[in-house]
Amino acid sequence: MAAASWLALGAALLAAWLGVAAIRRAALTTNAGRAFFTPGAHAPARWGLLLLAAAAALALAAPLVAPYAPTAQLDIVGLQNRPPSFAHPLGTDLYSRDVWSRLLYGARVSLAVGALGMVIAVTVGTAVGAAAGYWRGAVDAVLMRLVDVGLSVPRIFVLLVLAGLWERMPLGVLVLAIGLTSWFGTSRLVRAEVLAAREREFVQAARAMGAGPARIVLRHVLPNAAGPIFVTAALGTGVVMLLESGLSFLGIGVAAPLPSWGNMIADAKDSVRAAPWSVLAPGLAIGLVVTACAAVADGLRDALDPRRARRGAEQLAPFPASWDLSAPMHDPTADAPRSRA
Amino acid sequence: MAAWLVRRLVAALAILWTVATLTFVAIHVAPGDPFLPSAERPVDPAVVATLHRRFGLDRPLPEQYARYLAAVATGDLGVSFSQRRPVAAAIRDALPHTLLLAAAALLLDYVIGIAIGLVQAATAGRRLDEALTVVTLMIASLPAFWVALVLLLVFGGWLHWLPVAGAYDPALYDALPFAGRIADRLRHLALPAATLGILGAAATARYQRAALLEALGQEYVRTARAKGLDERRVLLRHAWRNALVPITALVGLALPFLLTGAVLVETVFAWPGMGRLAADAITLRDYPLVTGTAVTACAVVVLGSLVADLLLQAADPRVRVHG
Numbered sequence: 329m330a331a332a333s334w335l336a337l338g339a340a341l342l343a344a345w346l347g348v349a350a351i352r353r354a355a356l357t358t359n360a361g362r363a364f365f366t367p368g369a370h371a372p373a374r375w376g377l378l379l380l381a382a383a384a385a386l387a388l389a390a391p392l393v394a395p396y397a398p399t400a401q402l403d404i405v406g407l408q409n410r411p412p413s414f415a416h417p418l419g420t421d422l423y424s425r426d427v428w429s430r431l432l433y434g435a436r437v438s439l440a441v442g443a444l445g446m447v448i449a450v451t452v453g454t455a456v457g458a459a460a461g462y463w464r465g466a467v468d469a470v471l472m473r474l475v476d477v478g479l480s481v482p483r484i485f486v487l488l489v490l491a492g493l494w495e496r497m498p499l500g501v502l503v504l505a506i507g508l509t510s511w512f513g514t515s516r517l518v519r520a521e522v523l524a525a526r527e528r529e530f531v532q533a534a535r536a537m538g539a540g541p542a543r544i545v546l547r548h549v550l551p552n553a554a555g556p557i558f559v560t561a562a563l564g565t566g567v568v569m570l571l572e573s574g575l576s577f578l579g580i581g582v583a584a585p586l587p588s589w590g591n592m593i594a595d596a597k598d599s600v601r602a603a604p605w606s607v608l609a610p611g612l613a614i615g616l617v618v619t620a621c622a623a624v625a626d627g628l629r630d631a632l633d634p635r636r637a638r639r640g641a642e643q644l645a646p647f648p649a650s651w652d653l654s655a656p657m658h659d660p661t662a663d664a665p666r667s668r669a
Numbered sequence: 670m671a672a673w674l675v676r677r678l679v680a681a682l683a684i685l686w687t688v689a690t691l692t693f694v695a696i697h698v699a700p701g702d703p704f705l706p707s708a709e710r711p712v713d714p715a716v717v718a719t720l721h722r723r724f725g726l727d728r729p730l731p732e733q734y735a736r737y738l739a740a741v742a743t744g745d746l747g748v749s750f751s752q753r754r755p756v757a758a759a760i761r762d763a764l765p766h767t768l769l770l771a772a773a774a775l776l777l778d779y780v781i782g783i784a785i786g787l788v789q790a791a792t793a794g795r796r797l798d799e800a801l802t803v804v805t806l807m808i809a810s811l812p813a814f815w816v817a818l819v820l821l822l823v824f825g826g827w828l829h830w831l832p833v834a835g836a837y838d839p840a841l842y843d844a845l846p847f848a849g850r851i852a853d854r855l856r857h858l859a860l861p862a863a864t865l866g867i868l869g870a871a872a873t874a875r876y877q878r879a880a881l882l883e884a885l886g887q888e889y890v891r892t893a894r895a896k897g898l899d900e901r902r903v904l905l906r907h908a909w910r911n912a913l914v915p916i917t918a919l920v921g922l923a924l925p926f927l928l929t930g931a932v933l934v935e936t937v938f939a940w941p942g943m944g945r946l947a948a949d950a951i952t953l954r955d956y957p958l959v960t961g962t963a964v965t966a967c968a969v970v971v972l973g974s975l976v977a978d979l980l981l982q983a984a985d986p987r988v989r990v991h992g
Contacts (some may be wrong), residue, residue: 375913482925486964489695577814601826611815618810
């Protein structure tokens with residue numbers, strides 16, 4: 329690796345650190361932000377945020393940081409499955425490509441798919457949940473039955489059917505398909521929040537003043553549901569990334585030669601014994617980023633609901649990150665009767 | 670109770686109908702034709718037409734849909750293009766393998782997960798608890814297929830302790846005595862089941878910890894402590910029993926996870942189950958097999974969550990439905 333690459337790496341990490349510092353400054357003006365950045369509390373969440381920022385910075389700066397082109401087969405005879413060295417920090421893969429460079433470029437694809445898929449899922453989930461909660465009645469019944477179907481179908485089979493039918497699924501279609509099969513949990517969550525908020529006095533006041541449904545939902549109801557939505561979004565990004573990696577591993581996600589962390593593992597799986605690094609690196613990258621997403625969601629949840637954090641009991645509530653979004657996004661014991669003061 | 674059961678069954682059927690319809694729509698909306706000639710596989714147009722006629726693809730869509738629904742309802746999932754036998758037969762061969770894998774994984778998942786949850790609740794707030802919280806979170810965040818590959822590398826590639834492919838040893842199996850066959854199958858089952866079990870256990874442990882801490886905050890626990898019971902007894906006899914209820918409720922939700930994981934893990938370990946069947950069907954563009962596995966997987970999940978609900982009602986009188 330050339331000195332320029334090391335320099336770019338340092339600069340990218342510094343930029344990530346500065347970015348987090350800027351987020352912190354902005355966040356300190358809000359109550360939840362202050363709670364999130366309180367020293368001592370939510371340490372894993374702040375580490376997670378830093379890690380996500382670093383991953384995003386490295387992804388953006390990939391062309392500068394990566395010492396080689398991600399698809400360049402450097403020397404198919406001399407550099408096949410080489411262990412990590414100074415020139416190749418994470419070794420080379422079966423096709424003599426530099427694993428570190430592919431990891432950096434793969435971060436662009438994996439993070440982008442995760443973020444975009446999550447945005448689609450959260451948008452659709454919020455819209456459906458708000459509609460069901462606001463209008464109730466027949467709209468609610470129809471939408472929630474649809475959600476029931478969505479939650480009880482193992483999503484990967486739906487995606488397998490879709491992906492299998494496209495000769496080669498374009499990346500946009502893949503993101504859309506992932507997003508449109510990932511919103512069911514969010515819609516239930518938002519519906520519950522909207523149901524609770526729509527009876528509050530300020531919503532009645534807004535209605536009495538003649539505000540229409542759109543204004544009431546967007547201006548008065550949804551801001552009150554923003555907390556859980558943010559938590560879902562943070563967690564959802566990780567879940568979508570796991571899903572993408574699984575689909576790419578099966579050869580129906582992100583298509584080669586464009587590197588994603590999932591298809592890097594798929595490419596390297598047959599040479600796992602000869603070149604373990606080419607499998608370990610992208611897998612650990614996925615694991616770290618998904619853990620970071622879950623940790624941030626965890627801290628965000630506590631910061632947004634200080635009472636919950638003080639109770640301590642569920643301070644680190646369960647995070648089924650590798651589960652479907654269909655798993656309960658919040659306290660699974662919520663339905664059980666409780667006698668909490 | 671009877672009315673509830675009927676409602677649940679109707680809902681289950683509605684779900685299956687929706688799934689069948691969606692798969693049908695997806696197949697006909699998506700571009701691509703299984704019989705269209707490609708560069709590496711030139712086909713005479715007349716042959717294509719014959720194939721279309723034989724598999725009913727030349728009929729109008731509503732008729733194809735009606736035929737499809739009627740066939741699915743009677744358990745006829747069509748004939749697999751690639752295997753040249755009924756889809757139902759292929760699924761009948763594969764499903765037991767997946768159910769065995771899922772059952773073994775679920776067992777590991779709950780035994781390990783509940784044990785970790787108990788340890789964490791007993792040491793809540795201390796170093797061990799905090800460490801386990803981070804560890805379980807990280808494990809739950811790993812891709813299932815990657816964990817499978819790592820286990821394969823370590824236990825199959827480096828240590829040579831366990832076989833890494835198939836459900837049994839094709840060369841030896843027939844020659845083995847009965848006990849040997851069981852042992853052979855268990856050895857083949859070990860790595861795929863461990864992969865899914867460990868991942869599931871990480872999530873279960875987090876749920877179990879939260880449920881236990883919730884239960885430990887209740888009045889009856891305070892009463893038990895006030896009576897002078899030791900902490901072990903309070904945890905195991907009083908809190909744990911109640912904390913098992915929400916965990917039982919999760920069995921239904923664990924099923925989609927297990928099937929999803931099975932698709933990936935079966936691919937890694939060449940386990941001859943539904944997941945690998947589905948993945949193979951995709952690569953071979955075997956439409957009836959793709960839809961058949963999808964509909965069957967959904968049916969398994971719907972049935973499983975129904976059973977889980979019934980179990981939950983048996984376990985917890987508070988959620989019993991009347992009327």
